[in-house]
Amino acid sequence: MKPDAFPVTLEGWLSRIEACHPSEIELGLDRLVEVAARLPIDLSASTRIVVAGTNGKGSTLAMLDAILRRQGLSTGVYTSPHFLRYNERIVLNGVPVSDQQLCDVFGLIEAARGDTALTYFEYGTLAALLVFSQQKVDVALLEVGLGGRLDAVNMVDADIAAVTTVALDHIDWLGPDRESIGFEKAGIYRSGKPALCGDADAPRRLVEHAETIAAPMYRNGIDYQFDQSADGWNWSGVGAKGQVCHYQNLPLPVLPLANAALVLQMLQFLPYPVSETAIREGLQQARLTGRMQQLHIGQLQVTLDVAHNPEAATYLASQLDAKTPVHLVLGMLADKDIESVVEILKPVVDHWYPVTLPVPRGSSAETLTAMLQRAGVAASSIHAAPSVKAAVERLQVEPPAGRVMIAGSFFTVADALALCSGESS
Numbered sequence: 001m002k003p004d005a006f007p008v009t010l011e012g013w014l015s016r017i018e019a020c021h022p023s024e025i026e027l028g029l030d031r032l033v034e035v036a037a038r039l040p041i042d043l044s045a046s047t048r049i050v051v052a053g054t055n056g057k058g059s060t061l062a063m064l065d066a067i068l069r070r071q072g073l074s075t076g077v078y079t080s081p082h083f084l085r086y087n088e089r090i091v092l093n094g095v096p097v098s099d100q101q102l103c104d105v106f107g108l109i110e111a112a113r114g115d116t117a118l119t120y121f122e123y124g125t126l127a128a129l130l131v132f133s134q135q136k137v138d139v140a141l142l143e144v145g146l147g148g149r150l151d152a153v154n155m156v157d158a159d160i161a162a163v164t165t166v167a168l169d170h171i172d173w174l175g176p177d178r179e180s181i182g183f184e185k186a187g188i189y190r191s192g193k194p195a196l197c198g199d200a201d202a203p204r205r206l207v208e209h210a211e212t213i214a215a216p217m218y219r220n221g222i223d224y225q226f227d228q229s230a231d232g233w234n235w236s237g238v239g240a241k242g243q244v245c246h247y248q249n250l251p252l253p254v255l256p257l258a259n260a261a262l263v264l265q266m267l268q269f270l271p272y273p274v275s276e277t278a279i280r281e282g283l284q285q286a287r288l289t290g291r292m293q294q295l296h297i298g299q300l301q302v303t304l305d306v307a308h309n310p311e312a313a314t315y316l317a318s319q320l321d322a323k324t325p326v327h328l329v330l331g332m333l334a335d336k337d338i339e340s341v342v343e344i345l346k347p348v349v350d351h352w353y354p355v356t357l358p359v360p361r362g363s364s365a366e367t368l369t370a371m372l373q374r375a376g377v378a379a380s381s382i383h384a385a386p387s388v389k390a391a392v393e394r395l396q397v398e399p400p401a402g403r404v405m406i407a408g409s410f411f412t413v414a415d416a417l418a419l420c421s422g423e424s425s
Contacts, residue, residue: 053164067282078128149187182206198262325402331412388415
């Protein structure tokens with residue numbers, strides 16, 4: 001494809017890259033590394049941080065980003081998926097990249113790839129690395145899309161690598177148990193570089209892999225600890241030279257505390273000083289779309305959360321007050337462990353609004369209703385709707401007492417965000 005035939009809009013480019021590869025996912029780095037070698041990707045001026053894990057990747061990166069920017073460092077953050085705009089995936093100093101920036105780097109990738117087919121995610125990964133190279137960011141913060149060892153992001157040699165949690169998810173790709181999945185996620189660790197694990201029950205194979213490649217390991221509950229106090233929370237861990245470090249009475253973040261504790265241990269290995277003031281202010285300011293996010297849709301106050309697997313549902317349940325009635329709009333992908341999510345949330349949800357997600361992997365409101373009934377939820381507590389919009393409209397007619405949650409898939413939260421912004425039809 002000649003440059004003069006390239007798409008001229010981001011929408012055109014996204015349509016093209018969606019059609020470039022027959023599969024949504026193709027794990028493996030050979031094709032990607034080959035194309036990357038033909039591109040002006042150079043992150044030698046940046047500290048490279050790679051984060052993998054079943055849950056908590058986005059929260060970890062959001063807090064890191066907020067703290068580092070409060071310190072005055074320039075950052076580039078790459079995450080996925082997006083909610084409303086593709087630009088959300090690549091963020092420079094807190095601002096999503098422009099359509100033109102994306103079009104420019106997509107053009108470079110298209111010219112370099114030749115006959116090599118790239119997946120949608122691989123295009124995005126190369127685009128992020130090009131943008132961060134061009135901007136020479138102080139810190140590049142990269143979220144693994146799936147697993148670790150064979151994920152596109154793992155073409156980057158991390159200066160600091162962290163695995164947030166290890167739970168059963170994507171078992172068709174990563175393996176049937178935590179040990180297999182832990183090994184895949186440990187693939188982001190590098191010899192001689194800090195290897196962190198925020199899971200208090202780190203899989204044996206993850207730890208063994210770090211030992212095999214001589215990556216110094218730092219584990220939640222072993223090398224660093226944290227506890228909540230009346231005034232906030234306290235943290236102690238290990239400094240870059242092996243010294244003991246402490247922080248007392250830190251402000252509680254909006255995002256999960258376990259991820260904040262992991263962030264503090266990661267900060268110890270940066271080649272830049274990070275002040276306690278930057279840490280305190282960053283923790284207070286860090287927010288993440290779709291994670292216990294409060295907003296209004298019209299006059300209806302709602303809380304959004306991407307509780308799309310059992311581990312995420314467990315965290316959501318811990319944040320709900322059993323004394324306050326909870327009305328949950330739930331939309332899920334059919335290939336997720338919906339039954340476990342329902343069982344975890346059942347004790348804290350009073351009224352259920354199962355909805356249909358109109359995407360290829362989406363579950364229907366009828367299927368969710370049947371699962372709720374099998375789980376013992378009373379029919380009078382189930383209010384099925386054909387869409388997130390329809391469920392919200394029903395709740396808006398007579399706003400209920402208590403708390404309205406919209407949770408489940410990224411698509412569920414995206415539909416709610418579209419309603420909030422007026423983009424939903």
